[in-house]
Amino acid sequence: MSSQNSPGDNSTPSARKSITLHRLREMHAAGEKIAMLTAYDASFAxxxxxxxxxxxxxxxxxxxVVxxxxxxxxxxxxxxxYHTRAAARGNRTAFLIADLPFGTYHEDPAHAMRSSAVLMGAGAQMVKLEGGGWTPETVRFLVDRGVPVCAHLGLTPQSVHALGGYRIQGRDEAGAATLRRHARELADAGASMMVFELMPSDLARGLQADNPGLMTIGIGAGGGTAGQVLVLHDMLRVTRGKLPRFVRDFVAxxxxxxxxxxxxxxxxxxxSFPDESLHAY
Structure with a gap:
């Protein structure tokens, strides 16, 4: 059985112009919030x-989730x-970012470049990597070679075993100070965007204020960031078990x-999203 309106069908062009990195920076400068969502296939993209x-x-x-x-x-x-290629086929105008998975950028910056080339070749317009401290050198190496980078601080899921589970980050002053230092180093290295995951909203707001040109994207980090991201399956309440408390019932x-x-x-x-009362960690 086939679909008459396949993901690759271009018969209904979008009225929206393509969202570029330049356009995202314009939105950020104008104070318009950036809406991000995960997608793993052509249809949902x-x-x-x-x-x-x-x-x-x-x-x-x-x-x-898949x-x-x-x-x-x-x-x-x-x-x-594979999933980047699928999402790219379905996407028409949104800016497409892909995660560098665990172990694909850790050896040295050249390793990260080879991995980034694979994802960019699959259709990504930016790559995302996790962590601070050791990553600025890699970010600078990629940016110098034309690869836009989104950094990721706070709860970094690839390090979940080292962190001892899915725990809120930056609650004490030492942890907050480390995140402030890492955010500054990554911004100085050329990261255009940065995801802040599961951290106190006051800290995330302060990190944005300290780095005004940086597009910060929150997930469980309050509303003081330049935008928000959710996992598609959480947002649609497909995920089984306990959902993060900050996820609203958008399906209803x-x-x-x-x-x-x-x-x-x-x-x-x-x-109006997120609800600040749910970020008083």
Missing amino acids: RLADEAGVDCLLVGDSLGM QGHASTTPVTLEEMA EGNTIEGAIRTYVAAVKDG
Whole structure:
């Protein structure tokens, strides 16, 4: 059985112009919030794009929500490239970011460049890597060679075993000071965007204020960032078990999958999501 409206069908062009890195910077400078959502295949990428999502993240979270692993660490570069190609085929205008999976950028900057070339060749417009301290050298190496980079601080899922579980980061002054230092180093190295995951909202807001030109994207980090990201399966309440407490029931509000995504985008844009009362860690 085949679909008459396949993901590769270009018969219905989008009215929206393509979202570029330059356009995202313009949005940030103007104070417009950036709405990001994960996508792992062509159909959901196209649906999210048409619903107005600014950035699509092909996240290694697919290891958990698609493949059924207990963490993101088993995901391979080949699998990330496969899902990036699929999402790229469905996407029309959103800015497409792909995660560098665990073990694919850790040896040296040249290793990261080879891995980034695979994902960029698959359709990514930016790569994302986790952690601070040792990563600025890699970020600088990639940026100097034309690879836009999104950094990721706070809870870094690829390091979940070292962190002792999915714990809030930066709650004490020592942890906050480390995150402030890492954010500054990564921004200085040329990271254009940075995800802040599971940290106190006051800390995330301060990190954005300290680095005003940086596009910060929060997930469980309050509303003081330049934008928000959610895992698609969490947002649609497909994920089984306990959802993160900051996830709103967008499906109930939007009635359909497309309606849920549109409601999410609108809530990010008008600042009603996330609810600050759920980030008092």
